Amino acid sequence: xxxxxxxxxxxxxxxxxxxxxxxxxxxxxxSLLPAIKVYNTRQVDELIxxxxxxxxxxxxxxxxxxxxxxxxxxxxxxxxGGVKTIDHIKKLxxxxxxxVAINSACYETPELVSKGANLFGTQCIVAxxxxxxxxxxxxxxxxxxxxxxxxxxxxxxxxxxxxxxxGELLITxxxxxxxxxxxxxxxxxxxxxxxxxxxxxxxxxxxxxxxYEALNxxxxxxxAAASIFHFTEQTPLEAKRFLEGKGILxxxx
Amino acid sequence: MSVLIIDYGMxxxxxxxxxxxxxGATAFISDNPRDAEIASHLVLPxxxxxxxxxxxxxxxGWHSALRKYTLEYKVPLLGICLGMQLLAExxxxxxxxxxxxxxxxxxxxxxxxxxxxKFRVPHIGWNEIDKKKDHPLLAKLxxxxxxYFVHSYFFNxxxxxxxxxxxxxxxDFPSIVSNGNIMGVQFHPEKSSRAGFQIIKNFLSxx
Numbered sequence: 001x002x003x004x005x006x007x008x009x010x011x012x013x014x015x016x017x018x019x020x021x022x023x024x025x026x027x028x029x030x031s032l033l034p035a036i037k038v039y040n041t042r043q044v045d046e047l048i049x050x051x052x053x054x055x056x057x058x059x060x061x062x063x064x065x066x067x068x069x070x071x072x073x074x075x076x077x078x079x080x081g082g083v084k085t086i087d088h089i090k091k092l093x094x095x096x097x098x099x100v101a102i103n104s105a106c107y108e109t110p111e112l113v114s115k116g117a118n119l120f121g122t123q124c125i126v127a128x129x130x131x132x133x134x135x136x137x138x139x140x141x142x143x144x145x146x147x148x149x150x151x152x153x154x155x156x157x158x159x160x161x162x163x164x165x166x167g168e169l170l171i172t173x174x175x176x177x178x179x180x181x182x183x184x185x186x187x188x189x190x191x192x193x194x195x196x197x198x199x200x201x202x203x204x205x206x207x208x209x210x211x212y213e214a215l216n217x218x219x220x221x222x223x224a225a226a227s228i229f230h231f232t233e234q235t236p237l238e239a240k241r242f243l244e245g246k247g248i249l250x251x252x253x
Numbered sequence: 254m255s256v257l258i259i260d261y262g263m264x265x266x267x268x269x270x271x272x273x274x275x276x277g278a279t280a281f282i283s284d285n286p287r288d289a290e291i292a293s294h295l296v297l298p299x300x301x302x303x304x305x306x307x308x309x310x311x312x313x314g315w316h317s318a319l320r321k322y323t324l325e326y327k328v329p330l331l332g333i334c335l336g337m338q339l340l341a342e343x344x345x346x347x348x349x350x351x352x353x354x355x356x357x358x359x360x361x362x363x364x365x366x367x368x369x370x371k372f373r374v375p376h377i378g379w380n381e382i383d384k385k386k387d388h389p390l391l392a393k394l395x396x397x398x399x400x401y402f403v404h405s406y407f408f409n410x411x412x413x414x415x416x417x418x419x420x421x422x423x424x425d426f427p428s429i430v431s432n433g434n435i436m437g438v439q440f441h442p443e444k445s446s447r448a449g450f451q452i453i454k455n456f457l458s459x460x
Contacts, residue, residue, distance in 0.1 A: 003379040123403040251379040251399040
């Protein structure tokens with residue numbers, strides 16, 4: 001049977017790793033390559049690396065660094081941040097990324113997703129969707145690291161991304177991200193129930209029980225987390241032991 | 254030992270090469286079928302669509318080279334993911350396409366035999382293999398080992414003698430197939446951590 005995945009997310013700014021709170025304050029927490037090596041030896045299920053400032057600074061992804069990281073990464077690697085064109089996708093895949101996460105560019109040029117899926121296969125196109133829960137309880141998609149409202153309804157947008165060929169959706173709650181208050185289960189479930197591709201829940205995990213909720217109540221196929229792995233004693237391996245105890249199938253280790 | 258990783262323009266070959274090197278092999282990437290002459294092992298990787306892949310393989314002269322080196326010279330061949338599916342006779346991804354016809358069977362879309370669960374395609378993530386036969390490729394692997402899969406189509410191998418393992422996702426599909434020196438794995442050994450390395454080492458031990 002297919003296993004639920006626990007995926008550490010690594011936010012990378014320049015050559016350090018940063019960890020965000022509410023999408024706007026960043027703080028260095030170490031250098032990239034040693035982190036990759038550690039996660040490798042810990043047998044993580046998969047890794048997501050996001051260059052959070054690339055779009056903001058109008059930069060392309062740093063292919064050389066990705067190449068270096070990919071050489072040390074023997075689990076699937078998703079790379080995001082600053083991906084705007086087919087050429088960017090091609091270069092990232094060539095550098096060793098297995099999947100490419102596209103976020104802001106999806107709103108500007110949605111055909112990037114369709115073209116990318118046609119050229120490289122749906123399995124390597126991940127649509128990354130940042131969602132803000134507003135005070136009235138409604139939800140809206142935001143782009144540019146959660147700064148700019150897009151007017152898009154998250155469920156409709158998720159379905160459009162799926163139809164255009166995204167093989168996976170990375171759903172991040174902007175308010176919960178880095179705040180360690182648990183995932184936004186409601187929006188994760190709404191999206192998961194409406195699409196036929198796997199959904200990765202992201203943003204807000206504070207403990208293993210939150211991960212269980214995202215999988216069990218949120219119907220996600222995978223959980224991604226950054227803060228809890230970087231700033232607490234909690235580890236992906238322990239997370240999986242906890243989930244297994246709760247009856248969730250995880251990869252044997 | 255000299256492992257040739259076949260480049261027909263369909264995927265990132267760097268991770269495959271790195272994984273083989275990590276397992277102690279000398280690996281090189283080539284798009285020239287003549288290089289098969291100096292290879293002890295052949296690897297056919299690949300992601301993408303069946304039809305495009307076959308077009309590229311045929312145009313580059315790999316179609317006939319692969320048949321020659323595997324069928325006449327018995328060089329061990331490992332197909333990975335799409336590379337495994339290409340070993341089939343036919344593929345039905347975006348129309349009907351002829352495959353390499355090295356193992357009998359057809360490639361078709363994954364479907365669900367169980368109505369109870371929500372069924373998501375692509376099949377992405379870690380899933381276990383269920384051993385059907387003993388084979389050197391499966392040496393030193395724990396029962397039900399998990400490997401990393403990413404695919405929407407599966408190789409429906411016709412003969413049970415060619416099916417080494419199956420994996421359950423909606424249906425039981427062949428996850429490792431073999432026909433003598435020709436082998437294929439649906440998952441990505443280069444992305445399956447230690448278990449993947451064991452498969453690669455096992456393949457390298459087959460001469």
